Amino acid sequence: MAQPAPNEIFQFSIVSALVDGVASHGIPISALLTHGDHGLGTFRNMVGEMIILDSSVYQMKSDGTIVPITSPSEVITPFSVVTRFEPTQRIKAAFSCKADIVKLLNEMFPSAKNHFLSIRMDGKFKKIYVRTAGGQECPGEGMIAITSRQRTYKFEDVRGTIFGFRCPGYVMGINVAGEHMHFISDDRLKGGHVLGFDSFETDGEVDVSVAMCSKFHMELPTDDEEFNHAALERDSEAIAAAEG
Amino acid sequence: MAQPAPNEIFQFSIVSALVDGVASHGIPISALLTHGDHGLGTFRNMVGEMIILDSSVYQMKSDGTIVPITSPSEVITPFSVVTRFEPTQRIKAAFSCKADIVKLLNEMFPSAKNHFLSIRMDGKFKKIYVRTAGGQECPGEGMIAITSRQRTYKFEDVRGTIFGFRCPGYVMGINVAGEHMHFISDDRLKGGHVLGFDSFETDGEVDVSVAMCSKFHMELPTDDEEFNHAALERDSEAIAAAEG
Numbered sequence: 058m059a060q061p062a063p064n065e066i067f068q069f070s071i072v073s074a075l076v077d078g079v080a081s082h083g084i085p086i087s088a089l090l091t092h093g094d095h096g097l098g099t100f101r102n103m104v105g106e107m108i109i110l111d112s113s114v115y116q117m118k119s120d121g122t123i124v125p126i127t128s129p130s131e132v133i134t135p136f137s138v139v140t141r142f143e144p145t146q147r148i149k150a151a152f153s154c155k156a157d158i159v160k161l162l163n164e165m166f167p168s169a170k171n172h173f174l175s176i177r178m179d180g181k182f183k184k185i186y187v188r189t190a191g192g193q194e195c196p197g198e199g200m201i202a203i204t205s206r207q208r209t210y211k212f213e214d215v216r217g218t219i220f221g222f223r224c225p226g227y228v229m230g231i232n233v234a235g236e237h238m239h240f241i242s243d244d245r246l247k248g249g250h251v252l253g254f255d256s257f258e259t260d261g262e263v264d265v266s267v268a269m270c271s272k273f274h275m276e277l278p279t280d281d282e283e284f285n286h287a288a289l290e291r292d293s294e295a296i297a298a299a300e301g
Numbered sequence: 302m303a304q305p306a307p308n309e310i311f312q313f314s315i316v317s318a319l320v321d322g323v324a325s326h327g328i329p330i331s332a333l334l335t336h337g338d339h340g341l342g343t344f345r346n347m348v349g350e351m352i353i354l355d356s357s358v359y360q361m362k363s364d365g366t367i368v369p370i371t372s373p374s375e376v377i378t379p380f381s382v383v384t385r386f387e388p389t390q391r392i393k394a395a396f397s398c399k400a401d402i403v404k405l406l407n408e409m410f411p412s413a414k415n416h417f418l419s420i421r422m423d424g425k426f427k428k429i430y431v432r433t434a435g436g437q438e439c440p441g442e443g444m445i446a447i448t449s450r451q452r453t454y455k456f457e458d459v460r461g462t463i464f465g466f467r468c469p470g471y472v473m474g475i476n477v478a479g480e481h482m483h484f485i486s487d488d489r490l491k492g493g494h495v496l497g498f499d500s501f502e503t504d505g506e507v508d509v510s511v512a513m514c515s516k517f518h519m520e521l522p523t524d525d526e527e528f529n530h531a532a533l534e535r536d537s538e539a540i541a542a543a544e545g
Contacts, residue, residue, distance in 0.1 A: 073471055169529075170530075171533055230471045271521040271522075272520050273521070274518050277416055277515040290471075
């Protein structure tokens with residue numbers, strides 16, 4: 058199969074569907090990987106957080122365990138976002154607060170406010186706060202209820218990688234406006250959904266690699282009655298609270 | 302070049318950019334046609350309405366004239382939506398009010414509320430109201446100001462074709478939620494933006510052909526300072542007023 062073009066974004070379903078609890082069906086991870094080698098998302102019934110780095114997929118669970126996905130054709134994702142990541146800018150930088158990283162991204166890509174950015178950071182983190190969703194307790198349970206039970210973890214002095222996207226405001230509901238990033242440690246033993254740009258501090262400089270993405274592809278669930286009947290009304294506050 | 306897959310949607314830019322007056326740049330019509338053979342949109346500086354039927358492109362101007370685009374590599378579109386139209390359902394139906402067509406579409410595609418539909422209607426119309434935008438009077442002039450000067454036309458007893466899309470609510474701002482349709486007469490002398498499902502009445506039955514579209518591709522303008530600096534805040538009322 059032909060490789061996907063670099064730095065285009067592919068997503069399956071929309072984030073509002075998760076808010077409405079649409080998470081019973083989806084596409085196999087193997088299909089997702091035909092569209093990109095880096096990404097994030099979730100798994101059937103929103104059990105855990107997904108991170109994809111260099112085509113390796115990990116399920117980061119709320120009990121703190123990390124499961125590498127070794128049979129990607131057998132595992133389903135109801136929502137995920139991937140890209141074939143070919144960073145066009147690389148820089149070393151240290152971050153101690155949200156303002157640092159926002160400023161850096163705006164300096165690196167001064168004209169990208171209305172575009173997507175894909176962002177990878179490799180290095181040592183002095184602290185990083187993540188959460189992991191435990192999954193639906195019943196079919197159709199919405200993301201807000203799930204994240205109200207989420208486990209949060211603080212990791213200290215850990216080497217690892219953050220990967221995620223900064224999305225333009227106008228995609229809110231389809232995706233998450235602003236930053237959405239997941240983290241996994243180098244030893245693949247710790248990870249989760251990064252609780253915003255303010256939730257981590259680097260230990261000295263880390264490697265930051267970024268690409269601007271101007272082509273966006275979305276595949277909607279078909280033959281999925283949960284999706285077909287969902288309200289899918291943009292609830293910006295709920296999405297920001299659950300995914301921000 | 303390989304044909305695009307049938308019944309996927311490709312759009313260039315987003316409708317909020319037109320609201321903000323972003324219409325100086327874009328892609329050539331020839332590039333647009335690689336993504337589909339049916340569609341609609343507008344032209345540089347929002348001069349007139351575009352309809353594409355069977356890969357033929359027409360510019361429908363506010364003075365009532367229709368210009369076939371014979372040099373598609375030389376003509377720019379700042380916003381447009383196309384598909385390689387392969388209808389999966391065809392039916393003959395008569396319409397006298399909005400309720401008729403909404404009911405028919407829901408009967409034909411009972412599970413498509415959260416998907417896109419592409420819709421073509423061929424036949425004789427007892428009456429049809431359209432508008433044509435005259436274009437920007439200065440660079441950056443927004444869509445609301447332009448449509449406040451739009452010309453509206455009522456055609457009676459005219460044979461022709463309506464083509465357009467019904468988009469799910471969650472794409473408002475990126476595209477137009479609900480129906481967005483353009484019309485051109487069989488003699489290619491009359492046409493414009495159809496003023497909603499309530500603005501036409503068929504003369505007996507017309508041929509209705511429809512496809513559901515579940516894959517959506519969006520290309521954002523690059524190296525376009527107008528786009529890069531635009532607010533692009535979803536103004537649902539303005540979009541509905543201008544494009545509904």
